[in-house]
Amino acid sequence: MSVILYGYHYSVYTRIVRMVLAAKDIAYRYVEIDPFSDNPDLAYLDLHPFGRVPVIRNGDFVLYETAPIARYLDEISPPVLLSPPDPESRALMMQMIQIADSYGYWPMVRQLFAHRVFRVAEGEEPEENVIAEGKVASRKVCEALDKLAGDGDFLTGAAISHADLHLGAMMAYFTLAPEGLEIVNSFPRLQRWWQGMASHALLRKTDPGLPVA
Known part of the structure; x- marks a missing residue:
């Protein structure tokens, strides 16, 4: 494989893909993209028409949107998959x-964190x-997730899954805010x-840190 990851250093969604790559021990080259730039790279818009991150390229195959990227990387690197074996747990994961x-990223990351x-x-x-505003919306999200979480070490059972990586990246930021940690607790x-x-x-391997003023 000759995987290239295009991402933004502080992006939650870039971190999710980096965790999948690390979990599956996939070597890759990283290219930094600033999705907030006023002068977007026109060549990058050929890869992602909406100018967001992340994007992966594997040879001639290009894919954007985090969830399908994560599943693709998982499936091309067997044998142990990051999805539960039974359909009910996979549905809960999704x-x-x-x-x-849909409901957590904006209040938890873009507002509170x-x-x-x-x-x-x-x-x-x-x-x-x-x-x-973020506190109110985030509490509702955490309440819903708490009801769905299983009794094992991970969200959908005894083994880590895409749900743990996806939510873990958001929670890592969310709980840096005292209000976020209080809600989770x-x-x-x-x-x-x-x-x-x-x-x-x-999570430790993919910690982007914080900017320095």
Whole structure:
């Protein structure tokens, strides 16, 4: 394989793909892309028409959107897959990923983490009204995830899955904000899962750190 990952250093979704690559021991070359640039790279828009990250290229095959990238990388690197063996657990895995993407990413990462932690690291002032909105929406998301989480070490059972990597990347940012950690700790199953997942080697290896003002 000759995999190239195009991503943004601080992107949650780039980190998810990096965790899959690390979990499956896939060698790759990394290319940094700034999706917030006012002057987007026109060549990159040929790879991703919406100018977002991440994108992977494997030979002549190009793929964007995190969930299909993660499944593709998983399936081309057997034998141990990052999906549960039974259809019900796989469906729950996908449900949790969809919840995180549709309802969790914006309040947990773009509102709470970005304003309470990332902006401060860059020397900017947080917007408290945005943080307050993020707290309300994030609590609802965490409540839903807590009800779906299993009793094992990981979200869908005894083995790590795509759900753990997907949610783990978001939670790593979310819980850096005191409000985020407080919310997670108010839900027993989610708290237990995060206490184990927070120190997982895949998260440690892919920690992007924070900017320095």
